[in-house]
Amino acid sequence: xxxxxxxxxxxxxxxxxxxxxxxxxxxxxxxxxxxxxxxxxxxxxxxxxxxxxxxxxxxxxxxxxxxxxxxxxxxxxxxxxxxxxxxxxxxxxxxxxxxxxxxxxxxxxxxxxxxxxxxxxxxxxxxxxxxxxxxxxxxxxxxxxxxxxxxxxxxxxxxxxxxxxxxxxxxxxxxxxxxxxxxxxxxxxxxxxxxxxxxxxxxxxxxxxxxxxxxxxxxxxxxxxxxxxxxxxxxxxxxxxxxxxxxxxxxxxxxxxxxxxxxxxxxxxxxxxxxxx
Amino acid sequence: xxxxxxxxxxxxxxxxxxxxxxxxxxxxxxxxxxxxxxxxxxxxxxxxxxxxxxxxxxxxxxxxxxxxxxxxxxxxxxxxxxxxxxxxxxxxxxxxxxxxxxxxxxxxxxxxxxxxxxxxxxxxxxxxxxxxxxxxxxxxxxxxxxxxxxxxxxxxxxxxxxxxxxxxxxxxxxxxxxxxxxxxxxxxxxxxxxxxxxxxxxxxxxxxxxxxxxxxxxxxxxxxxxxxxxxxxxxxxxxxxxxxxxxxxxxxxxxxxxxxxxxxxxxxxxxxxxxxxxxxxxxxxxxxxxxxxxxxxxxxxxxxxxxxxxxxxxxxxxxxxxxxxxxxxxxxxxxxxxxxxxxxxxxxxxxxxxxxxxxxxxxxxxxxxxxxxxxxxxxxxxxxxxxxxxxxxxxxxxxxxxxxxxxxxxxxxxxxxxxxxxxxx
Numbered sequence: 001x002x003x004x005x006x007x008x009x010x011x012x013x014x015x016x017x018x019x020x021x022x023x024x025x026x027x028x029x030x031x032x033x034x035x036x037x038x039x040x041x042x043x044x045x046x047x048x049x050x051x052x053x054x055x056x057x058x059x060x061x062x063x064x065x066x067x068x069x070x071x072x073x074x075x076x077x078x079x080x081x082x083x084x085x086x087x088x089x090x091x092x093x094x095x096x097x098x099x100x101x102x103x104x105x106x107x108x109x110x111x112x113x114x115x116x117x118x119x120x121x122x123x124x125x126x127x128x129x130x131x132x133x134x135x136x137x138x139x140x141x142x143x144x145x146x147x148x149x150x151x152x153x154x155x156x157x158x159x160x161x162x163x164x165x166x167x168x169x170x171x172x173x174x175x176x177x178x179x180x181x182x183x184x185x186x187x188x189x190x191x192x193x194x195x196x197x198x199x200x201x202x203x204x205x206x207x208x209x210x211x212x213x214x215x216x217x218x219x220x221x222x223x224x225x226x227x228x229x230x231x232x233x234x235x236x237x238x239x240x241x242x243x244x245x246x247x248x249x250x251x252x253x254x255x256x257x258x259x260x261x262x263x264x265x266x267x268x269x270x271x272x273x274x275x276x277x
Numbered sequence: 278x279x280x281x282x283x284x285x286x287x288x289x290x291x292x293x294x295x296x297x298x299x300x301x302x303x304x305x306x307x308x309x310x311x312x313x314x315x316x317x318x319x320x321x322x323x324x325x326x327x328x329x330x331x332x333x334x335x336x337x338x339x340x341x342x343x344x345x346x347x348x349x350x351x352x353x354x355x356x357x358x359x360x361x362x363x364x365x366x367x368x369x370x371x372x373x374x375x376x377x378x379x380x381x382x383x384x385x386x387x388x389x390x391x392x393x394x395x396x397x398x399x400x401x402x403x404x405x406x407x408x409x410x411x412x413x414x415x416x417x418x419x420x421x422x423x424x425x426x427x428x429x430x431x432x433x434x435x436x437x438x439x440x441x442x443x444x445x446x447x448x449x450x451x452x453x454x455x456x457x458x459x460x461x462x463x464x465x466x467x468x469x470x471x472x473x474x475x476x477x478x479x480x481x482x483x484x485x486x487x488x489x490x491x492x493x494x495x496x497x498x499x500x501x502x503x504x505x506x507x508x509x510x511x512x513x514x515x516x517x518x519x520x521x522x523x524x525x526x527x528x529x530x531x532x533x534x535x536x537x538x539x540x541x542x543x544x545x546x547x548x549x550x551x552x553x554x555x556x557x558x559x560x561x562x563x564x565x566x567x568x569x570x571x572x573x574x575x576x577x578x579x580x581x582x583x584x585x586x587x588x589x590x591x592x593x594x595x596x597x598x599x600x601x602x603x604x605x606x607x608x609x610x611x612x613x614x615x616x617x618x619x620x621x622x623x624x625x626x627x628x629x630x631x632x633x634x635x636x637x638x639x640x641x642x643x644x645x646x647x648x649x650x651x652x653x654x655x656x657x658x659x660x661x662x663x664x665x666x667x668x669x670x671x672x673x674x675x676x677x678x679x680x681x682x683x684x685x686x687x688x689x690x691x692x693x694x695x696x697x698x699x700x701x702x
Binding site (some may be wrong): 164166167169170171172173174175176177180184185188189 | 328329330349350351354355356357359360361363365366367376377380381424428
């Protein structure tokens with residue numbers, strides 16, 4: 001690549017990064033502004049202050065925010081784990097076995113995924129109240145599974161299909177049981193796929209707002225996005241923008257950490273070299 | 278080490294198509310058996326049935342005197358090299374080779390000893406800590422061979438192991454495999470569609486066609502005494518030429534003049550209208566270059582040469598000829614079945630590299646008629662096959678194998694004896 005090309009690519013890349021990260025920078029900046037400073041007309045706060053963070057972590061809003069954070073983490077992690085486990089078995093079967101109804105499962109999964117959440121949330125609200133799942137963790141985990149499972153099955157079966165059949169057969173000839181072949185050969189090869197799927201599933205659950213706001217009423221199960229919607233200012237004349245921004249920043253952190261942690265694992269292409277390249 | 282016996286093995290797929298049809302084959306202990314045939318002949322399916330990756334519809338698979346039909350692959354104690362090597366990409370070369378030992382819970386120091394011994398044989402010592410992705414094709418192939426070596430498997434199975442390598446490497450690995458097999462003296466079944474591999478590696482070769490065994494014999498017997506048109510056409514490169522012929526007393530009238538047959542062969546073909554004569558390219562020669570002493574055992578004819586190919590050490594000439602439509606159709610079917618696409622009826626003739634025969638000119642050729650075979654165009658049967666001579670060839674091959682195995686063992690013992698002596702000294 002010529003120097004000119006490099007410079008052009010660099011500029012292009014920088015533009016995209018700025019475009020993507022500008023809203024985040026804005027939120028960070030707003031979260032550091034005092035309420036009176038919100039409409040100061042400039043991007044940066046005139047005097048940066050931690051008071052918004054103080055408010056949501058230790059102050060008046062902490063009753064609302066901290067339990068919500070715990071709920072969000074718990075519910076999303078459990079939903080992700082279950083959905084990954086189920087999707088792993090489903091995808092393995094879809095990629096490996098020949099059985100009637102294979103297409104049906106995939107298209108049903110797709111149909112579930114494209115079904116608008118808003119149209120099922122009202123009946124679900126009634127049903128959950130009747131059977132006692134309203135405002136509980138399982139009451140959110142189950143709908144989250146319906147969001148995460150389809151996409152998990154689809155992505156994982158795509159990953160599993162990439163793993164050559166011969167790997168498993170070779171392992172069996174080498175003396176492995178079906179389970180050993182799965183655990184020692186298929187799982188390590190599928191790991192990047194599983195991690196990618198897990199992260200996608202976690203994000204979907206983590207970002208949900210409609211189920212969170214509709215199927216909960218107290219801090220027993222209310223997740224962060226719903227809690228953010230319920231923030232109020234110190235008085236009715238005051239917008240809680242600063243506090244919401246601070247909460248948004250805090251909520252973004254685990255997502256960023258997750259991606260950074262598993263960045264290497266997400267990179268597919270581990271199967272390179274398994275067979276003749 | 279064990280013998281492998283197959284009794285009336287049948288493999289039927291869900292749609293009732295028999296991929297392998299009534300195959301009975303005995304592979305002796307320590308023998309190198311080749312399964313060969315055009316694509317779709319069932320050779321790989323048969324191999325996968327031996328190793329247990331395919332279910333057997335009916336028949337008995339007996340390995341080392343034990344019926345293994347219902348045993349899982351891991352309980353058969355066989356070892357297999359896959360076409361695409363099937364190396365485990367997340368493990369180092371060392372762990373790849375050690376994998377079967379790890380599964381059998383072998384102690385670490387024994388694993389180390391065996392893997393190191395295998396890597397010495399395969400010259401992989403400096404690559405042991407690398408991942409398969411960073412290896413070249415030939416190195417991956419050697420790693421794949423390492424897995425069988427470290428195990429005391431009953432037999433080695435190879436599924437077209439060299440088909441992914443380039444021509445030069447393939448030649449090297451071929452001799453490598455041959456040497457290894459002789460050295461270890463282990464029963465080996467090797468699937469290939471490459472007839473060079475079939476001819477050079479095998480003690481015996483089993484030619485399959487549409488799931489049925491055509492002939493099982495030593496490479497020499499297959500070449501000299503094929504049972505039918507299919508085997509004759511499949512073995513040999515360039516392939517055998519088939520010319521239409523009509524018998525007249527002791528002579529066969531062909532587009533390339535008359536061919537005289539001896540009494541025995543003449544009797545075998547008597548009373549038929551139309552025949553196919555099979556003549557290998559090397560039975561021809563440029564008539565001007567033939568020794569006077571040899572001339573009388575063959576016949577000469579003149580023909581126009583279409584194309585010549587000079588390869589340095591040899592030279593091929595293509596001579597078109599006319600054939601009745603029925604024969605043309607038959608030959609076309611045969612070539613299709615042999616995975617080739619022969620569009621015109623032409624003979625491929627091997628002539629001396631120094632021959633000055635030119636394209637587009639008429640030239641005189643000489644044809645050695647002693648070894649021609651005559652086939653029935655309807656059934657494809659070889660009418661002039663000398664079963665006894667064929668059996669003798671295979672018997673000699675078997676004897677060779679046993680002697681070689683004996684030699685190899687002798688050398689091994691010597692080497693060990695020598696090592697001990699040094700140790701004592």
